[in-house]
Amino acid sequence: MVLRRLMEHRLAVFGLAMIVFLGLASAIGPMLTPFDPLFIDFRAKFAPPLTGQHILGGDELGRDLLTRLLVGGRVSLIVGLAAMTLSVTIGAIAGALAGYYGGWIDVLIMRFVDAVLSFPTIFLLLALAAFIKPNLFTITIIIGATAWMEVARIVRGQILSLREQEFVLAARSIGASNSHIIARQLLPNAVAPIVVAATLNIANAILLESYISFLGYGIQPPTASWGNMLNNAQSYFNTAPWVAIFPGVLITLAVTSFNFVGDGLRDALDPRLGKR
Amino acid sequence: MTQFLLRRLIQSVILLVIVSFIGFMILNLAPGGPLAAYALNPNMTQADRVRLAHQMGLDDPLPVQYWRWASSLARGDWGRSFRDSQPVLTIIRDRIPATLQLMVTSTVLAIILGSLIGLLGALKRYSFFDYLATIGAMIALSIPTFWFGLMMIFLFSVQLGWLPSGSMTTIGGSGSLTDRLHHLIAPTLVLSLVTVAIWSRYSRSALLDVVGQDYMRTARAKGLREWVVLRRHGFRNAILPLITLGGLQLPTLFGGALVTETVFTWPGMGRLFVDSLGYRDYPVLLGIMMVTAFLVILGNLLADLLYAVVDPRIRLN
Numbered sequence: 001m002v003l004r005r006l007m008e009h010r011l012a013v014f015g016l017a018m019i020v021f022l023g024l025a026s027a028i029g030p031m032l033t034p035f036d037p038l039f040i041d042f043r044a045k046f047a048p049p050l051t052g053q054h055i056l057g058g059d060e061l062g063r064d065l066l067t068r069l070l071v072g073g074r075v076s077l078i079v080g081l082a083a084m085t086l087s088v089t090i091g092a093i094a095g096a097l098a099g100y101y102g103g104w105i106d107v108l109i110m111r112f113v114d115a116v117l118s119f120p121t122i123f124l125l126l127a128l129a130a131f132i133k134p135n136l137f138t139i140t141i142i143i144g145a146t147a148w149m150e151v152a153r154i155v156r157g158q159i160l161s162l163r164e165q166e167f168v169l170a171a172r173s174i175g176a177s178n179s180h181i182i183a184r185q186l187l188p189n190a191v192a193p194i195v196v197a198a199t200l201n202i203a204n205a206i207l208l209e210s211y212i213s214f215l216g217y218g219i220q221p222p223t224a225s226w227g228n229m230l231n232n233a234q235s236y237f238n239t240a241p242w243v244a245i246f247p248g249v250l251i252t253l254a255v256t257s258f259n260f261v262g263d264g265l266r267d268a269l270d271p272r273l274g275k276r
Numbered sequence: 277m278t279q280f281l282l283r284r285l286i287q288s289v290i291l292l293v294i295v296s297f298i299g300f301m302i303l304n305l306a307p308g309g310p311l312a313a314y315a316l317n318p319n320m321t322q323a324d325r326v327r328l329a330h331q332m333g334l335d336d337p338l339p340v341q342y343w344r345w346a347s348s349l350a351r352g353d354w355g356r357s358f359r360d361s362q363p364v365l366t367i368i369r370d371r372i373p374a375t376l377q378l379m380v381t382s383t384v385l386a387i388i389l390g391s392l393i394g395l396l397g398a399l400k401r402y403s404f405f406d407y408l409a410t411i412g413a414m415i416a417l418s419i420p421t422f423w424f425g426l427m428m429i430f431l432f433s434v435q436l437g438w439l440p441s442g443s444m445t446t447i448g449g450s451g452s453l454t455d456r457l458h459h460l461i462a463p464t465l466v467l468s469l470v471t472v473a474i475w476s477r478y479s480r481s482a483l484l485d486v487v488g489q490d491y492m493r494t495a496r497a498k499g500l501r502e503w504v505v506l507r508r509h510g511f512r513n514a515i516l517p518l519i520t521l522g523g524l525q526l527p528t529l530f531g532g533a534l535v536t537e538t539v540f541t542w543p544g545m546g547r548l549f550v551d552s553l554g555y556r557d558y559p560v561l562l563g564i565m566m567v568t569a570f571l572v573i574l575g576n577l578l579a580d581l582l583y584a585v586v587d588p589r590i591r592l593n
Contacts (some may be wrong), residue, residue, distance in 0.1 A: 056481060092487055115294035118569040120531035123549060127302055130553050161559065203418065210420050211535060233426050234539075237434045244430065247421035255418035262416065 005268035012264020015257035022254055026073030035064035037071040038174025038222050049242055059229070059243050060236065062249050069246060076206050076254065079140050083205035086144025088198045091158030095181050098152065110156065113149045121146050122211055124263075131218035143205050151197050158190035170200035192269040199262035203255045210251050226251045280584055288577045295569045296349065300342050303562050349566065355559040359552070364563040368449035368545060372567070374444060375544035378536065379529050381460060384523075389468070390475025391518075397476065409476060416473035421532050425466040425539035432436035432462060463540045465530050471525060477558040478521050482514040489513070516587055523579030526572045 006012050010089075030037065042062045047058040056065040074178065098109040116124070128142045162168065171185050187194075203208035212218035213227025221228055226247045320328075336344075354364035355421055397406040413568075439462045440446065447454055467559040486492065487510065495505045517562075533558035541547070545564055565582030 002381065011414075087519070110293055111290065115298055115569075117290055117527065118295050118572045119298075119565055120568055120572075122531040122534055123565050123568060126549070126553055127565060130556065130561070133307060205422060207418070207510070211422065215535075215538065216424050217553065227420075228424065231425060233423075234429065235452075237430050241430060244426055248420060249429065251423065252415070252419045255420075256415050259414050259418050266309040 002268050006053055006264050009264035009267055010088075011194065011260040012268075014052065014245060015260030015264070018253060018257040019261065021056035021133070022073055023077060025071045026077060032157060033064065033067045033070065037063060037067045037224055039063060045139050048193045048240070054257055057240070057242055060232065062241075065243065065246060068224040068227070068229060069250060072226045073230055073254075074152070075136065075225040076209055076227070076251070077218055079136065079143065079176050079209045079219075080202045080206040080254075080258075082140045083143035083147065083199055083209075084201040086140065087205070088147040088151050088194060089142065089148075090198075091148035092155050092194060094111070094148065094189065095152035095155025095157075096187060098175035098184050099156040100163055100178070100186065106156075106239065109152070115153050116146075117149050123206065125208060125212055126215065126217055134218060134220055134221075136219065139209060139212070147204060151194065151201065154193050154197050155190055156195060159186050161184050191218055195268065196244055196262055196266045199258055203262065206251065206258070207237070207255050221275055226254075277311045277584065279459065281581070284577060284580050288573050292570065293346075294514055295361070295573070296346050296566065297342070299562055299566050299569075303345075303564070304338070337558055338587075348581055350409045354563050354566075357560050359554075359555045359560070364559045366562060367548070368563050368567055371543065371545045371548045374542060375530075375533050375537070375546060378463055378467055378533055378542060378544060380470055381464045383487050383525075383529065384462060385468045386471035386475045390472045391479045393472070393476035394479030394481075395433050395483060397480040398487065402568075409480075413473040413477050416469050419464060419469065421535045422468065422539050424469055425462075425536060428466055429539070442539075444543060463536050466539070467529070467536045470528060470532055474525060474528070475518075475521070479514065479518060483510065486510050486514045493519060516583060519583045519586065524574040526575045527568075530568045530572070 006016075008238070017159050040063060041058070044256065049057040051162075056069065059068065083156040088092035094113070095107050101109065125142060129139070130148070132138045157180075166184055168181060170183050181245040207223065209218055210227030210230075213225045214230050216228075216231060217226050221231070221254050230244060236243045283361050334341065354368075356363055357367055393409050396408045397403075400406055428439075429441045432439040441462075442459075443458050447457075486551060490510055492505060495509045496502070500508075530546070533544060534549060536542065537544045537547040538550050545567070549561060549564045552564070
């Protein structure tokens, strides 16, 4: 039902197809190209696209651009997915606790959420990134740690409206514990908005990773990520503009696709929009 | 009204306290803590460092330290930069105008352009233009700001040579108004990309919410012309949620400004932040974070007050 409605959403279908394509390409692609993403070959320095076997040309060290884009895609997509998992987990727990228990727990959690949201995310992220040793794992952690607040708000709102309903009372009357009610009764009923938020969260996480990697505090070279491939892009404009163009196009494509799917899911999961 | 004012004011102060608490935690989370600047100084022995820590009160209990830190913040003593020993507040104050200039121009552009797009989309709902605007906004929100800036530089500075590739004025130039405006165009457009997109979405849905209301039907039934109905009854009500949006957008705007300033070597607060990161200049970093958080809280408070002034329903309660 939901799937059928999602398939009617043309942009979401495009997004989904693009995500599958990008995911498969970066998972399998690097094994199919004849190049190592770290192999330096000065003869191929700034080689234009379609030079020999370099389909998209070479970068500033003559590394194969296509191979690096594919490997970088792995990094960006993995960071996006993992950071989303983390932020949705934190957000769902925080929001559920705040919404279910109310009172001072609610005040404490939600005021903390408000306070963290007062800091622009990029500032917070960069400040944290400066303290840590940047690698795939730590970058994922800090992106997840700075992106859970919206989810917490959404989940809290859902729980608030659900907790007074009869099925919760029924569960409580047969002696179900609070944790059982939250995990088994309330959260499953709030899954639709969580799924939407999660999808949009992936898009956001990919974008954030590219920002901090571009600024030099994310994934560190020589490991490729779409963001750090643009580190010195400005100095290639005269010699090799494609080195600066392709990574950005891929980031935009990936983020747009997740946003399209999130938007489609929102429409598909919203029962009020059912009969149009 | 007074009660509403008072409640919002107290909320903002509480928020500010929590924000300062988070800032303090970040400062102490930093490797080496506030003494990080001296950690690599070969002329200092471990004993010197312990003595310095004692002098600075770093061996006091954390609550005591927090109180001392927060009260000196409130007095305007924000510490000194590790890099050049200038007072943090002075350094930041010098950079704020450039950032505000960028934020104001792009917000004005976003309000004009975004409202126009949103208005057209709402009036001709599900038209070709509406779809185009919807998709366009989603793509705009997905383009990394820094890359869009790079592409602007590539196209308009490198290829066409129409616009300067960075900074606020021509180096060695007169710094005339036209020169400054010329330098302002590209950064403003880049920063506006996201804000125009958000603004157009929100103004579209705000207007759509209003269009279906009973009072609009009544106004039409009175025989008012469509334009008058929109102007007198539509816009006035649709503007309300947009006031709140103006406040809520501030963090996004500050974040976008940081990236834009970095790409266009714009001498604002965001670029100062990125530069200070390279030097691990914690006092300045923390100072900027506190200033932005303070401005965000202030902006939201002002937006709520403005809302209360404009909307009589809140004023009366």
